[in-house]
Amino acid sequence: MAQEPQKIVVEILGRSLTLQSSMEPERLQAVARMVDDHLRQLQKAFPASPVADLAILAALNLACESLETKEDYQQLQAEIDRRSRQLIERLERYASYAPPGP
Numbered sequence: 001m002a003q004e005p006q007k008i009v010v011e012i013l014g015r016s017l018t019l020q021s022s023m024e025p026e027r028l029q030a031v032a033r034m035v036d037d038h039l040r041q042l043q044k045a046f047p048a049s050p051v052a053d054l055a056i057l058a059a060l061n062l063a064c065e066s067l068e069t070k071e072d073y074q075q076l077q078a079e080i081d082r083r084s085r086q087l088i089e090r091l092e093r094y095a096s097y098a099p100p101g102p
Contacts, residue, residue: 012036013043013051038062 005022010032021028038061042054049057 013039035062 003022003024005020006025007018007020008023008025008028009016009018010029011017012032012035017032019028023031035058038058039051039054042049042057042061046054046057
């Protein structure tokens, strides 16, 4: 259930940000930690890069992960649909072979 928007302070790369969100505070903190971790990994890999460039790279990486997850979900859903149709067809075939009732 959505909450009323509230101010929540998160920290990313040592910078405190006050956000207004209806998201559960614990969830928003978890999202902020994920972004912070990703940015810190990029800082280690590219220490001379400006934070703005790292933020863009992080956004692209996270968007790519999100898209891959969405595609995986769609593939799994298609597989579930395919198998469900197969099972329904088998059940219908079995039902047509069943002897008539008493």
